[in-house]
Structure formats: C-alpha cells, structure tokens
Amino acid sequence: MFYVRLVFVNIRRLMKYTLPLFCLAVLIAGCVCYVSGVHRASEEMLDTVARKYTTVIRAVMYASRPDIDLGQSREMTLGEVQAMAKADGVAAYTGIMNHMCALRVWHINLPADSILQKDREMVNCAANEQVVVFAVKNTEFIPEMTLLAGRHISDANDADGTSRHVLISREMSEIFGVGVGDTFTAAAATSERGDGLFYNGSFCVAGIVESGFAGQNRVHIFVPLETALPYNFDAHHAMDPDTYPVPESLSFRSAGLVLADPDNALAVVSEAAEILNREDFALQANDYEYKKEVYPIRTMMELSDIIGTAVLACAVVFFLLITAQSVRVRAREIAVLRLLACPRTVSYALFLLEKCVLLAGGFAVGSVCGWILARQYTQNASIILGDVGILLAIGGACLLLTALILLCYDLKKPMEVLSDE
Amino acid sequence: MNNESALLSVRHAVYDYRTKAETVHALRDVSLDFHAGMMYAVVGRSGSGKSTLLSMIAGFDRLKAGEILVNGENLSKMDPETYRRKHVGMVFQAYHLIPQLTVSENIRLAMEIAGYVCNDVHSYVNTLLEKVGLDASYAKKRVTRLSGGEQQRVAVARAVSTHADILLADEPTGNLDDENAEMIVDLLYRMAHEDGKCVIMVTHSLELAQKCDQIYRLAGGKNVAEV
Numbered sequence: 001m002f003y004v005r006l007v008f009v010n011i012r013r014l015m016k017y018t019l020p021l022f023c024l025a026v027l028i029a030g031c032v033c034y035v036s037g038v039h040r041a042s043e044e045m046l047d048t049v050a051r052k053y054t055t056v057i058r059a060v061m062y063a064s065r066p067d068i069d070l071g072q073s074r075e076m077t078l079g080e081v082q083a084m085a086k087a088d089g090v091a092a093y094t095g096i097m098n099h100m101c102a103l104r105v106w107h108i109n110l111p112a113d114s115i116l117q118k119d120r121e122m123v124n125c126a127a128n129e130q131v132v133v134f135a136v137k138n139t140e141f142i143p144e145m146t147l148l149a150g151r152h153i154s155d156a157n158d159a160d161g162t163s164r165h166v167l168i169s170r171e172m173s174e175i176f177g178v179g180v181g182d183t184f185t186a187a188a189a190t191s192e193r194g195d196g197l198f199y200n201g202s203f204c205v206a207g208i209v210e211s212g213f214a215g216q217n218r219v220h221i222f223v224p225l226e227t228a229l230p231y232n233f234d235a236h237h238a239m240d241p242d243t244y245p246v247p248e249s250l251s252f253r254s255a256g257l258v259l260a261d262p263d264n265a266l267a268v269v270s271e272a273a274e275i276l277n278r279e280d281f282a283l284q285a286n287d288y289e290y291k292k293e294v295y296p297i298r299t300m301m302e303l304s305d306i307i308g309t310a311v312l313a314c315a316v317v318f319f320l321l322i323t324a325q326s327v328r329v330r331a332r333e334i335a336v337l338r339l340l341a342c343p344r345t346v347s348y349a350l351f352l353l354e355k356c357v358l359l360a361g362g363f364a365v366g367s368v369c370g371w372i373l374a375r376q377y378t379q380n381a382s383i384i385l386g387d388v389g390i391l392l393a394i395g396g397a398c399l400l401l402t403a404l405i406l407l408c409y410d411l412k413k414p415m416e417v418l419s420d421e
Numbered sequence: 422m423n424n425e426s427a428l429l430s431v432r433h434a435v436y437d438y439r440t441k442a443e444t445v446h447a448l449r450d451v452s453l454d455f456h457a458g459m460m461y462a463v464v465g466r467s468g469s470g471k472s473t474l475l476s477m478i479a480g481f482d483r484l485k486a487g488e489i490l491v492n493g494e495n496l497s498k499m500d501p502e503t504y505r506r507k508h509v510g511m512v513f514q515a516y517h518l519i520p521q522l523t524v525s526e527n528i529r530l531a532m533e534i535a536g537y538v539c540n541d542v543h544s545y546v547n548t549l550l551e552k553v554g555l556d557a558s559y560a561k562k563r564v565t566r567l568s569g570g571e572q573q574r575v576a577v578a579r580a581v582s583t584h585a586d587i588l589l590a591d592e593p594t595g596n597l598d599d600e601n602a603e604m605i606v607d608l609l610y611r612m613a614h615e616d617g618k619c620v621i622m623v624t625h626s627l628e629l630a631q632k633c634d635q636i637y638r639l640a641g642g643k644n645v646a647e648v
C-alpha cells in the first residue's frame with residue numbers, strides 16, 4: 001500500500017519528468033486513435049463510392065441478363081445481402097432495391113429524310129430528329145417518371161414479340177400527335193443507307209409518361225426489354241459517347257443494385273466490361289468517375305497512415321529518451337533504495353508502476369481526444385476498441401524498454417553511483 | 422579483547438578494486454572487533470580503506486580473503502540484503518535521502534523495505550524525530566527544505582528506524598559545521614549507549630573521534646595500533 005502511494009507521490013512531485021511522459025502518452029494514444037479513425041472513415045467512404053459505382057455497372061450488366069427478375073425484390077440492407085451471398089456461397093452478390101428497373105439505352109439516329117409514320121396520317125419529320133429508346137423490364141419501377149395516360153409496360157405483359165406496346169414521352173406525343181392506342185411506324189425513306197441505321201419498327205402506344213430522361217432530347221419511347229425488335233441494336237452500342245452522351249437526367253442509381261462485396265468493385269467492373277464486350281459507354285465513364293472519387297480518399301488514407309506512423313514513432317522514441325533521462329536523473333534514488341536493501345524487483349516495480357500509471361492515464365486521455373477528432377470523419381463509435389490492442393502493445397513495449405534502461409543503469413554498484421556525485 | 426562476545430568481528434579482511442587500468446588493494450589485512458553498546462571511530466588518511474571497510478561490513482560486496490563474523494556467523498554465508506535489512510543502518514556524508522519525499526516518507530520507506538511493522542506509524546515516526554532532536558512538525562516537510570544538520574538527523578532517524586543493531590556512519594559530519602557535527606556525534610553516541618547499538622563512524626576529525634569509546638586507525642589498507 002505504501003509503495004502504491006509512493007508511486008503517486010512521485011508522479012505528483014516529479015512533474016518535471018512525469019508530465020512530459022504523460023503528454024507523450026496522450027500524443028501516442030491520440031495518434032493511434034485519430035489515424036485509425038481516419039482510416040476507418042476512409043474505408044467507409046471507399047465503401048460508399050464503390051457501392052455507388054458498382055451499382056451502376058451491375059445495373060447495366062443485369063440489363064443484359066434478362067433471366068434475373070429485377071422487379072420483384074425489395075430493398076435490402078448490406079448485411080442481408082451479405083448473408084444471402086454467404087448462403088449462396090458466392091463472394092459478391094447483388095441484392096435488388098425496391099424501385100429498380102433494368103435499362104438499356106439506344107440512340108436511334110433518324111436521318112433527315114426519315115419519316116415517323118402514324119398509321120392514320122403521315123407525320124413528316126423535318127429536322128434531323130433523334131429518338132432515344134429505353135428498353136426496360138418493367139416501367140412501373142422507374143421512379144423518375146409519371147404515367148400520364150394509359151398503362152405501364154413490362155416484359156411479362158408486352159414482350160411477346162408481336163404486340164410491341166410502348167410508352168412514349170409527353171413531348172413525343174405532342175410533337176407527333178400520337179395518343180394511347182395509336183400505332184406508329186418509324187421508317188427510313190431510303191432503305192439503302194450506308195450507315196445501316198434502318199428503322200422501320202411499328203409500335204402501339206400503351207401509355208404516355210412524363211419523364212426527365214434523355215436530357216434535352218425529350219423524344220423518347222420505352223419498349224419492353226425483351227421486345228423482339230426488327231433490327232440489330234448492337235450496331236448502335238458502338239456509337240461514340242461524345243456524339244451521343246449519356247443523358248444526364250437518366251438516373252442510374254434508381255436502377256441500383258446493392259453489391260455485397262464492395263471491395264471487389266473493380267473486379268466487377270472488369271467482369272461487366274467483359275460481359276458487355278466493353279461496348280457500353282457507361283462503363284468507361286463510371287470507371288473514370290470511380291477512380292476520380294477514390295483516389296483522393298486513398299491518398300488521404302495513405303497520408304494519414306504515414307503521418308500517424310511517423311508521429312507515433314517519434315513519440316515512442318521521445319518517450320524512451322525521456323524515460324532514459326528520468327532514470328538517469330533518478331539513478332541516485334535507485335541507488336539509495338538499493339542501499340536500504342530494497343530488492344531489485346521492488347525498486348523496478350516502483351518505476352514500472354509509475355510508468356504504467358502515466359501510460360494508462362495518458363492513453364485514456366489521448367484515446368478520448370483522438371476519438372473525438374476522428375469523429376469528424378466517421379460515425380463509427382467502435383473506434384477505440386480496435387485500438388486498445390495496439391496501445392497495449394505499445395505500452396508493453398515501452399515498459400519493457402524502461403525495464404531494460406533500468407537494468408543498464410543498475411549494473412553499477414549503488415555505492416559507486418552515489419560517490420559519483 | 423574477547424572475540425566471542427563481539428557483535429561484529431573482521432578477520433584478516435582483504436579487498437581490492439579491479440579496474441581495467443589497475444588493481445587497487447583497498448584492504449590488505451584488517452582485523453577488528455566491534456561490540457554492541459559501543460561507539461567506534463575509524464580514522465585514517467584519505468584512501469586508507471575506511472569506506473571500503475564500511476562497505477564490506479554493510480555487505481555490499483564479498484571480501485577477497487578473510488571473513489566478517491556477525492554474532493559469530495560468517496557474513497559471506499548470509500544473504501547480504503536480508504542481513505542489511507535486519508542488522509544495518511547507514512548514515513552518509515551526503516545524507517542520501519530521497520529528495521522528493523518528506524521526512525516521514527523517507528523514514529517510512531526504510532521501514533517498509535526492512536519489513537518493519539509498527540501499529541502506529543505516525544507516533545513512531547514522531548518518537549524517532551524527537552529522539553534525533555526534531556519536533557513533530559518536521560514529519561511533513563520535504564527533506565530538501567531542511568538544513569544539512571537537520572537532514573543528517575533525519576538520516577540518523579531513518580538508520581535507527583528499523584531497529585538495526587549495527588549503525589555505520591561514513592563521515593557523517595563531513596558536510597556539517599562544528600556545532601551540527603558535534604550534535605550528530607552526540608546523537609550517535611547516545612544511540613550506542615542508550616539503545617545498545619554498535620556504532621561505527623568514519624571521521625577525519627580527531628576531536629570528534631575522541632568522543633568515541635574506541636578509535637581504530639587504518640593506513641594503507643591495514644589496521645595499525647589502536648589508539
């Protein structure tokens with residue numbers, strides 16, 4: 001009991017030596033907690049970014065996989081998706097959000113001399129008009145559009161290969177004067193055009209929608225994904241994205257899928273690219289955007305790692321230097337203890353206990369400070385738990401080295417230490 | 422002199438310090454007897470081996486040859502720390518108190534190390550302080566705030582706090598003025614005669630040595646005629 005009291009008396013009365021040690025302990029713990037907090041926050045951000053982009057890519061990918069029904073599922077948490085993936089024994093798995101739909105986008109270039117025909121009367125298309133065709137599995141699940149008249153279309157009801165029911169945009173309905181129940185045919189005037197962009201399908205208008213898709217080009221139609229269209233769409237995939245950019249208002253996120261394994265984002269990207277033959281412009285754009293968002297986070301993470309490690313290393317070195325100095329200054333005290341026949345174990349225990357108290361106190365204060373600072377970046381409250389292990393290891397190493405320093409000074413006989421004065 | 426009844430008897434003690442450069446023969450052949458209840462002065466020129474002799478008696482190191490008997494038991498067969506805790510109290514020229522502690526903490530530390538249990542530590546410490554001529558108000562003072570004479574008195578109190586029967590004092594008056602020096606020597610003398618301790622004091626001052634019951638003189642690591 002007396003010894004324990006002595007330790008605290010020493011800490012209090014020898015502030016000159018103990019305070020710097022305490023401060024360094026605070027710094028060490030602060031560093032560890034802050035850096036790992038930032039690290040975690042960065043990982044969270046990377047996670048979010050990865051999920052955001054893989055979402056798009058998966059949507060595109062799934063558009064080419066009609067065997068997967070995207071309309072049925074409900075929103076899932078990442079945990080549920082992961083559990084599902086685990087049960088299915090796959091590393092990456094996609095869950096499907098509530099309001100999802102798969103999209104396939106084509107730009108159909110109507111030549112200046114093309115005619116969009118309404119069956120009752122011919123409609124001349126004076127300008128070089130472009131119609132954007134969205135192939136969707138089920139329009140009910142597209143939150144960005146509102147049905148104005150008629151009904152929604154889906155693969156189940158409308159993709160029988162003959163009916164060709166489509167939804168058209170309000171603008172298209174106005175420009176071409178077509179309404180629900182009308183049939184129209186789009187056909188090129190000359191069938192021998194060199195660019196091969198024939199367009200002579202005939203469609204029945206199932207509904208009219210208000211939609212923000214396709215940017216300025218408000219003339220668009222929605223067709224069931226599985227509609228057997230009479231021309232080779234693939235030819236249009238190769239279109240130059242600069243000439244025919246992705247319509248900005250087209251929200252891919254609404255077609256989002258949750259990826260169970262965001263770490264595999266890039267692998268998924270390449271997988272998707274392979275499946276799509278790298279033809280889809282969305283891929284490249286997304287990959288680029290993905291990297292653009294990821295690099296600063298990665299850089300921040302690496303930088304904070306480097307700075308944190310450096311500060312930590314410095315702090316530990318300083319800690320040991322100050323310990324060595326304090327042991328040197330207090331060598332006399334140790335010698336007196338030895339003169340009084342104090343066993344080595346007790347005299348060391350006194351010193352080590354003192355360091356223990358300083359380290360523990362400093363670590364506690366530092367952890368809280370580091371945690372508070374790191375909270376700016378993350379909501380993850382479990383920060384401290386993971387760092388306790390690191391701090392224990394650092395503390396252990398410091399104590400061990402203190403013991404070694406003590407041993408070094410203790411090699412001299414106490415009488416010699418005292419007569420050196 | 423009757424060897425059997427001696428509390429401490431040093432027989433043909435030999436000790437040398439070995440450094441890389443040289444070997445110093447600090448003790449060549451010292452044979453002395455010390456009895457309980459007596460105060461001894463050890464005098465001699467500087468370098469004659471006085472401090473070394475005290476170190477050997479305190480059990481800091483083993484003799485190269487010869488023996489030290491404590492109550493007839495060979496010191497080299499005992500555990501030096503246990504022996505020191507039980508039997509030896511020490512006073513030094515430089516006091517060697519722990520500076521950041523108070524008077525009472527310094528004394529209690531020695532008691533704690535020696536494993537000396539006491540029911541009422543406070544009054545025990547006060548009694549000790551009274552014995553060395555300090556009043557109870559000193560107990561809570563830091564030792565660095567005290568004068569040299571006061572510090573040395575605290576050192577004496579610490580040395581006797583564990584009821585050691587051998588009190589070793591290596592030039593305890595070296596840093597003190599005459600008045601304080603005399604006081605310390607008187608104190609040590611009382612310890613020998615009132616408390617029955619065996620006090621061995623190394624000193625330069627013949628005047629102070631005269632106060633002791635017996636004077637031993639060392640020269641070149643040997644004891645010469647007893648004065």
Ligand SMILES: Nc1ncnc2c1ncn2[C@@H]1O[C@H](COP(=O)(O)OP(=O)(O)O)[C@@H](O)[C@H]1O
Pocket residue numbers: 416438439440445446447465466467468469470471472473474
């Ligand atoms: N630690 C040491 N290493 C080497 N030589 C020493 C050491 N301590 C003392 N000596 C030498 O041993 C001799 C006796 O020293 P000491 O017992 O201190 O003499 P005294 O106390 O009588 O002045 C001296 O010559 C001194 O130089």
Ligand SMILES: [Mg+2]
Pocket residue numbers: 471472473
């Ligand atoms: Mg000496």
